[in-house]
Amino acid sequence: MASHDSPLHGHHPKTILIDPLNSILEARENRALLKSMIAANGLCSISLTLNIPGYPKSNPLINNFFRNCLQDFNYFLKANLIVIPEQDALRGCDAAGDYYFVPCNPGNLSLSIIKQYCEDFEKNHPLGRFIDADLNDWEGNTISSGKLKICFFCLERPAIDCRRENAHEPEELRAFMFPKMEAYNRKQGEDEIVRLLATYASKAILTEIALTPKPGLVDKFGNGSHRDMDFQMFLDSTSAILPWFERLVVKGFEFDEGDLTLALPVIRSIGLRMETAMNDVTGNINTQKGIVFLMSLSLFAAGQCFSRNGKFDSEDFREIIRCICKDIVKKELVDSATTLKSNGSKVHLQYGFGGARAEAESGFTTVFNFGLPQLTGIEAINDEVLIKCFLAIASRNGDTNILHRSGPEILAKFQDLCNTTLLDFNDKNYYAVIDYCKTCNISPGGSADLLAITIFVWSVINTNWENK
Ligand SMILES: [Zn+2]
Structure with missing residues (x-):
């Protein structure tokens, strides 16, 4: 637990120091656990998360954006006849941000087709670069298409490289993303x-x-x-x-x-x-x-x-x-x-x-x-x-x-x-x-x-x- 690792723990009860990196690691472990629990039932799963640089990973604006994207995503899946038991969906918000996991029964569809749908969703959504729509296999592992996504900020290098090297300041990225998310939320509300x-x-x-x-x-x-x-x-x-x-x-x-x-x-x-x-x-x-x-x-x-x-x-x-x-x-x-x-x-x-x-x-x-x-x-x-x-x-x-x-x-x-x-x-x-x-x-x-x-x-x- 992050607070247990804090040097102040036990001495100053009013002060709780949360190490964001540590909580995020813990949140990621929890999510891996959720995916493997679904996998343990013999099902693959679909997840929706956001790419939010810096901290916090969620706030009312981000959460509202996530809910709008999730609604779009659910309609998209249904429209493409991808069967998901909505009642078994797991959704929430932890230190790593907003998340949604749902078991998926591929039926006659191959996993690569479903993966293609997830990519299409990201590609066709107006702010799809901020969204991760993933397919996880029967072992709980995220299936990769092997394609490199270009960084939405510099539009020059693969996103994974920019992220690994911390090429852009998180504050700079957030200042770029938030107004777009806000405008998107407003438009959804107005519609x-x-x-x-x-x-x-x-x-x-x-x-x-x-x-x-x-x-x-x-x-x-x-x-x-x-x-x-x-x-x-x-x-x-x-x-x-x-x-x-x-x-x-x-x-x-x-x-x-x-x-x-x-x-x-x-x-x-x-x-x-x-x-x-x-x-x-x-x-x-x-x-x-x-x-x-x-x-x-x-x-x-x-x-x-x-x-x-x-x-x-x-x-x-x-x-x-x-x-x-x-x-x-x-x-x-x-x-x-x-x-x-x-x-x-x-x-x-x-x-x-x-x-x-x-x-x-x-x-x-x-x-x-x-x-x-x-x-x-x-x-x-x-x-x-x-x-x-x-x-x-x-x-x-x-x-x-x-x-x-x-x-x-x-x-x-x-x-x-x-x-x-x-x-x-x-x-x-x-x-x-x-x-x-x-x-x-x-x-x-x-x-x-x-x-x-x-x-x-x-x-x-x-x-x-x-x-x-
Ligand atoms: Zn970049």
């Missing part, structure tokens, strides 16, 4: 966040579409107050806009201007492409223009939130959206009303409601104050919870789809019915809302969009990002 946020956006939109029955809206059983669209068209149009979701998050990650209003054209340039894709599959029918605007903003803002804080924070998310959409109602509905003549600007001129733009400019007030409270404490969403959530939103939302088609009196009556149904929730009351929409031929599409945003935000809030 996972991007993927998850895009998944949540898709889930939110599809969940809203599939919710059945809904008042006035297209659902699984009918087309509500719409003659020109149906359920399949919503699936087609969602599939058409979905490929842009990840890109929006990435744009949010990358955006580093101080002035967030400059983000709006960035988001719009993608949003317009989504609208074109939507029009292509629907034959120019506007199924999802509203949700394209709101979800694009949400994905971008969530990405920006993670790049600023490394985590999701609701207040920060709302503030980012407010800043991106600062004065958007004035700029786009008031000042441009005479030239644009959109339904939104007409409704705003006539009734003072700003629709999706006003909701965004307020930092999603309806979503956070009325939609989300309905989902608080819910572990898994279901139809009843979602209908209540929809009613809470619809009872407060000045839905421009209804205003444009039918005017303020019908909107007020509709909001009132939604509120009554929310307070006394039963089938009879809910079907009264559905019947009212049918009779008046109205469709609360704006509220449906806000329901989808609520589901998205709820999913993001309910994720344990620490583990990502």
Whole structure:
């Protein structure tokens, strides 16, 4: 034991001197023992370790890098049909650093083929020069390919020579490796966040579409107050806009201007492409223009939130959206009303409601104050919870789809019915809302969009990002 060899042992109990070289030798002996234990069962083994010069051999950065590499390695082995009993894997961290050993049943594969796979993994991994993926035979001996690896630092001589002669200072090597490992870890983390946020956006939109029955809206059983669209068209149009979701998050990650209003054209340039894709599959029918605007903003803002804080924070998310959409109602509905003549600007001129733009400019007030409270404490969403959530939103939302088609009196009556149904929730009351929409031929599409945003935000809030 290193501490026993220390001259201070027994005299100064508070001081424990660890001789790193000695502990590493001991760790290496232990590892050889592990390999021979696997070999004793008649199996060869595969190991993954890192080449870390100097001391310590592991720290949180190195350990995180190792875990990412191990995940890559496990997928790589499985993809190449190399059978490993994951439950028998030995992993840990000792004085020699992070390690992973797993028995391997070669099956029909020869050891030289498996060895070739291990080399391919190192060769194709972006930081494979820092990694040792080895195959150990039935006696526990590491199989060598006999090929000389070139030193990743000087790129001139065989790595084994540089190491034997201590050609490079360990500190110099560590300063070269650590930033690369850190960037790799960050990229892995970002990829996972991007993927998850895009998944949540898709889930939110599809969940809203599939919710059945809904008042006035297209659902699984009918087309509500719409003659020109149906359920399949919503699936087609969602599939058409979905490929842009990840890109929006990435744009949010990358955006580093101080002035967030400059983000709006960035988001719009993608949003317009989504609208074109939507029009292509629907034959120019506007199924999802509203949700394209709101979800694009949400994905971008969530990405920006993670790049600023490394985590999701609701207040920060709302503030980012407010800043991106600062004065958007004035700029786009008031000042441009005479030239644009959109339904939104007409409704705003006539009734003072700003629709999706006003909701965004307020930092999603309806979503956070009325939609989300309905989902608080819910572990898994279901139809009843979602209908209540929809009613809470619809009872407060000045839905421009209804205003444009039918005017303020019908909107007020509709909001009132939604509120009554929310307070006394039963089938009879809910079907009264559905019947009212049918009779008046109205469709609360704006509220449906806000329901989808609520589901998205709820999913993001309910994720344990620490583990990502
Ligand atoms: Zn070298």
